[in-house]
Amino acid sequence: MTEIPLSVLDVAPRAAYASTGDALRNTTELARRVEALGYRRFWVAEHHNMPAIASSSPAVLLAHLAAATSTIRVGSGGVMLPNHAPLVVAEQFGTLEALHPGRVDLGIGRAPGTDQYTALALRRTMDGLSAENFPEELQDLIAYFTGDDAQQRILASPGRGDKPDVWLLGSSGFSAQLAGLLGLPFSFAHHFSSANTLPALKLYRDSFRPSQWLDAPYAMVAVSAVAAPTDEEAEFLAGPSQLSFLRLRSGRPEAMATPEEAAAYPYSDREREFILERRDGQALGSPSTVRGQLTELLDRTQADEFMLTCMVYDVDARARSFELIREHVAPHLTR
Numbered sequence: 392m393t394e395i396p397l398s399v400l401d402v403a404p405r406a407a408y409a410s411t412g413d414a415l416r417n418t419t420e421l422a423r424r425v426e427a428l429g430y431r432r433f434w435v436a437e438h439h440n441m442p443a444i445a446s447s448s449p450a451v452l453l454a455h456l457a458a459a460t461s462t463i464r465v466g467s468g469g470v471m472l473p474n475h476a477p478l479v480v481a482e483q484f485g486t487l488e489a490l491h492p493g494r495v496d497l498g499i500g501r502a503p504g505t506d507q508y509t510a511l512a513l514r515r516t517m518d519g520l521s522a523e524n525f526p527e528e529l530q531d532l533i534a535y536f537t538g539d540d541a542q543q544r545i546l547a548s549p550g551r552g553d554k555p556d557v558w559l560l561g562s563s564g565f566s567a568q569l570a571g572l573l574g575l576p577f578s579f580a581h582h583f584s585s586a587n588t589l590p591a592l593k594l595y596r597d598s599f600r601p602s603q604w605l606d607a608p609y610a611m612v613a614v615s616a617v618a619a620p621t622d623e624e625a626e627f628l629a630g631p632s633q634l635s636f637l638r639l640r641s642g643r644p645e646a647m648a649t650p651e652e653a654a655a656y657p658y659s660d661r662e663r664e665f666i667l668e669r670r671d672g673q674a675l676g677s678p679s680t681v682r683g684q685l686t687e688l689l690d691r692t693q694a695d696e697f698m699l700t701c702m703v704y705d706v707d708a709r710a711r712s713f714e715l716i717r718e719h720v721a722p723h724l725t726r
Contacts, residue, residue, distance in 0.1 A: 392725040398432035400700040403445035414445040417706035426463035434468030440509040450483040466496025481535035485550030495555035501525040567591040574602020576609040585672030611696040616674040618715040632702035678719035
C-alpha cells in the first residue's frame with residue numbers, strides 16, 4: 392500500500408479589499424508553501440470575467456510560478472482550448488517546457504470557462520462556441536508538439552520536441568471517453584460535478600486504449616477541501632467560497648467576501664438549499680473529518696491522485712489547510 396499523490400488546484404482568488412496583485416502574490420506564496428509540504432503539482436485554472444478570480448492567463452502565471460519554485464510540477468487546470476488557437480497554446484507551453492523541462496503539465500478543457508458573451512470576445516467569432524471541433528483541435532495541438540504528419544508544414548517553435556505532459560480535463564462523459572480513446576491521463580472536476588464522477592471515471596477506464604503516453608488509465612479527481620483545527624472553523628472559512636459561487640450563479644459575481652461578511656449574509660431558504668447541494672462531495676472540517684471524507688471518496692473512485700482546491704479568504708488559512716491535510720490526512724490515503 393502506498394500513499395496516493397496529492398496536488399493543488401488554485402484560481403488566484405481575489406479577496407475583497409485586496410488587489411489583483413495581492414491575489415497573484417498570494418498564489419505564488421501558496422505554491423512555494425505546498426511545494427515545501429511535498430505536494431506533487433500546482434495547477435491554475437483559466438476563468439474570465441470573474442472578479443473573484445485572477446487566473447485568466449494560465450501560461451503567463453505559470454511562467455512566474457515555475458520560476459518561483461524549483462521541484463513541484465506546474466500546470467493548467469486547465470487551458471480552455473476552444474478559446475485559443477492550438478498553435479498558440481503549443482508555443483506557450485512549449486516555451487514553458489523548454490524553460491522548465493519535466494515540470495510542466497498542460498491540462499486541456501473544452502468548456503469556455505466563462506459566459507457566452509465573454510467567450511465571443513475571446514474568440515471573435517461565433518464559430519466554436521459549442522466546442523464541436525474540440526477533438527480535432529486537441530489532436531492538432533498534440534501534433535504541434537510531436538511533429539506528426541498533420542502539422543509538417545508548420546513548425547511550432549518552441550513546441551515541437553518540447554512537449555509538456557498533456558492531460559484532458561472534464562466534468563462529463565464526453566471528455567472522459569475522449570481521454571480514454573486517446574490514452575491520455577484524465578482529471579475529473581468532482582468539485583463542481585460530483586454526481587457525474589463515478590460514471591465518468593468508469594467510462595474513462597472502459598474506453599482506455601494504451602498509447603505512447605500511458606500504458607494504463609490514470610485518473611485524478613479534483614475535490615474542494617477545507618481543513619481547520621475544528622469543524623466549526625472550517626465551516627466559517629468555507630463561507631466566502633460558498634457565497635462567491637452563489638453570486639456567480641446568480642449573475643452578480645464579486646470579489647470574495649470576508650468570512651465575517653459571508654457568515655452575516657441573509658441567505659434565503661432557496662439559497663441555503665443551493666449551498667447545501669453545492670457542498671455535496673466536498674471535504675470540509677477538522678483533519679479527522681476530512682480524513683474520513685477523502686478516504687470514503689478514494690474508496691468509491693479508486694483515484695490515482697487527488698487534486699485539492701481550497702477557496703479560502705486568507706492565504707495563511709489556505710496554506711494551513713493544505714498543511715493539516717498533508718500531515719494528518721495524506722498518510723491514510725493509500726491504495
